Amino acid sequence: MDIKKLTTHLNGSQPAKKGQSASGASSVDGEKNGSQDKVSLDGYSFRKNELLFAKTEYEKQTQASFEKMNVLKAKLAEYDTAKSESSEKAAETEIGQKLNDPAVWTGIARKMLEE
Numbered sequence: 001m002d003i004k005k006l007t008t009h010l011n012g013s014q015p016a017k018k019g020q021s022a023s024g025a026s027s028v029d030g031e032k033n034g035s036q037d038k039v040s041l042d043g044y045s046f047r048k049n050e051l052l053f054a055k056t057e058y059e060k061q062t063q064a065s066f067e068k069m070n071v072l073k074a075k076l077a078e079y080d081t082a083k084s085e086s087s088e089k090a091a092e093t094e095i096g097q098k099l100n101d102p103a104v105w106t107g108i109a110r111k112m113l114e115e
Contacts, residue, residue: 083090
């Protein structure tokens with residue numbers, strides 16, 4: 001095996017062919033890269049620090065989950081308050097309507113059968 005014929009994978013260059021210098025091959029590659037229009041995201045901090053980007057995305061998901069949870073807590077509190085007053089008022093709330101809806105119970109039964 002001839003070491004001179006092996007390609008260098010670390011820097012992406014290949015050995016010079018007959019009649020071509022190694023510096024000529026790299027200058028052609030440089031001209032190709034320089035002439036292409038590229039959008040660089042290197043200037044943004046989330047690209048430089050992937051951990052910061054992951055934390056930011058995690059915070060967004062956490063905030064959205066807490067907002068959904070607060071909405072559900074409010075609906076449950078409304079149902080609980082109405083239930084303490086009377087069962088008719090409880091049936092008028094959004095959760096009360098879902099509890100009395102046969103379509104909801106059918107969906108629950110289907111999900112139980114699938115698992």
